[in-house]
Every structure is written in structure tokens, then in C-alpha cells.
Amino acid sequence: xxxxxxxDEEKVAxxxxxxxxxxxxxxxxxxxxxxxxxxxxxxxxxxxxxDVMLPGKSGFEVLTELRAADITTPVLILTARGxxxxxxxxxxxxxxxxxxxxxHFDELAARIRSLIRRSSAQKATRIxxxxxxLDTAAHLVWRGDKEIELTAREYELLEFLMRNKHRIVSRxxxxxxxxxxxxxxxxxxxxxxIKRLRSKIEYDGKHFIHNVRGIGYRIKEPNGDA
Numbered sequence: 001x002x003x004x005x006x007x008d009e010e011k012v013a014x015x016x017x018x019x020x021x022x023x024x025x026x027x028x029x030x031x032x033x034x035x036x037x038x039x040x041x042x043x044x045x046x047x048x049x050x051d052v053m054l055p056g057k058s059g060f061e062v063l064t065e066l067r068a069a070d071i072t073t074p075v076l077i078l079t080a081r082g083x084x085x086x087x088x089x090x091x092x093x094x095x096x097x098x099x100x101x102x103x104h105f106d107e108l109a110a111r112i113r114s115l116i117r118r119s120s121a122q123k124a125t126r127i128x129x130x131x132x133x134l135d136t137a138a139h140l141v142w143r144g145d146k147e148i149e150l151t152a153r154e155y156e157l158l159e160f161l162m163r164n165k166h167r168i169v170s171r172x173x174x175x176x177x178x179x180x181x182x183x184x185x186x187x188x189x190x191x192x193x194i195k196r197l198r199s200k201i202e203y204d205g206k207h208f209i210h211n212v213r214g215i216g217y218r219i220k221e222p223n224g225d226a
Contacts, residue, residue, distance in 0.1 A: 001024075002025070002028070002176070003026070003045060003048070004048045005028070006033065006054065007029070007049070007051045007078070008054050010031075013029050013031070016105070020109070023109055032057070033054040033056040033059065033062045034056035036050070037057060037066065041066070041071065044073075044169070044177060046073070046074075047076065048075045050095075051077075053079060059090075060089065060090065060093055063093045066094070067094040073119075074097075074119045076096065076098070077090040077099070127159070127162045129165050130221035130222055148200050154197055157174065157190075158201070161217065164219075166219075168212050174190050174216065197209060207222055208220070208221075
């Protein structure tokens with residue numbers, strides 16, 4: 001599980017990072033709103049902890065832009081501004097939870113676990129891209145009435161792409177979430193598996209998976225599909 005902490009107070013950020021890493025999360029830190037927004041748009045996170053009073057962009061601005069970009073990652077607002085008005089504003093803008101400073105780490109950790117559980121439970125069991133359907137409950141993939149047989153790793157790769165349909169995902173992101181190895185992004189293993197997937201799901205010439213030169217891959221409906 002990977003969490004982004006957008007917090008400009010170094011001591012608070014370090015405290016949260018240390019505690020979450022002891023809980024076996026991978027933690028990235030952003031020191032201002034602009035950096036935090038860029039990281040949230042460029043990477044896939046399981047949860048985001050977001051301060052409101054940030055340099056560059058406020059937490060409310062960051063949250064607004066994330067939701068406008070269809071980033072649905074659970075967001076916990078963490079701030080010294082604990083007024084009812086701020087809480088209502090944060091929730092109305094799309095925050096999933098709100099915790100005022102000062103706080104006990106145990107409560108923060110419990111809220112993060114709850115957000116991640118809730119997010120996982122809400123994910124659709126069927127994901128579609130055009131006529132390509134992936135059933136996460138049955139672990140089956142088909143197009144139309146044709147079932148497509150995939151290996152376990154091919155299935156994991158396709159699920160990651162389809163959960164991020166229309167979004168460009170880098171090789172590093174794929175290695176992180178499918179192989180749990182973000183440090184081996186120069187390997188050609190991703191390209192090999194993409195080629196295998198294409199041969200299985202694009203059997204009639206319809207192109208679902210697109211190479212974005214120098215960045216990574218994106219899956220989207222073939223031209224002519226809704």
C-alpha cells in the first residue's frame with residue numbers, strides 16, 4: 001500500500017511517515033501543494049493525507065483539482081483548522097475524512113485503514129473498456145461472448161490498466177503495482193507482457209492498449225466504441 005502525505009511542517013510529516021512505515025506502508029512526502037498535486041496526478045496511491053495550510057496551493061485547491069481530474073483516491077484532510085465550516089468545505093470538495101491537529105497517530109492510522117477498506121469495497125467487480133470486460137470477483141476476462149484466457153500476471157497487468165483506463169501509466173508505476181518492484185523499470189518485462197496481452201485481447205485488429213512514447217501505456221476504447 002502506498003500513501004502520499006502532503007504536509008509542509010517537517011516534524012509532522014516525518015512523524016506521520018515514520019509511523020506509517022512501521023505499519024508497512026510505502027510513504028511519499030510532498031512539502032507544498034504544487035508538488036503534492038503533481039505527485040498525486042503522476043502516481044497511483046491508495047490514500048492521500050492532505051494538509052490545508054500549504055504553500056503554493058492550499059489543500060482545498062489541491063483537492064478540487066484532483067477531483068476535477070477524476071482522481072478518486074481516498075483523501076484525509078489533516079489540519080489545525082478544525083472549524084465546522086472548514087470540515088464541511090473539505091467534505092463538500094470531495095474529502096473522505098477529516099482529522100484536526102493535534103492528533104494521536106493511532107487514530108490517524110485507524111482512519112487510513114478504514115478509508116482503504118471502504119475504497120476497496122466500493123470498487124466495481126466488473127470493469128469495462130469498450131466490449132472488453134474484466135470481472136474481479138470471478139477473475140475472468142472476455143470480449144463479447146468470447147472468454148479470454150490469461151495467466152495470473154497477465155490478468156494483474158490488465159486489471160491495473162483497466163482500473164486506470166484513459167490514464168497514462170508509466171513502466172515504473174506498472175512495476176510497482178503489478179510486480180511490486182519499482183526499481184526495475186528499465187527491464188523489458190512490462191513490454192513483453194503488454195505484447196502478450198495485445199495478442200490475446202486485440203485478436204480482431206481492434207486496438208485497446210496504446211504505447212505513449214517515452215512514458216508508458218494507456219488503455220482506452222477502440223475508435224468507434226462507446
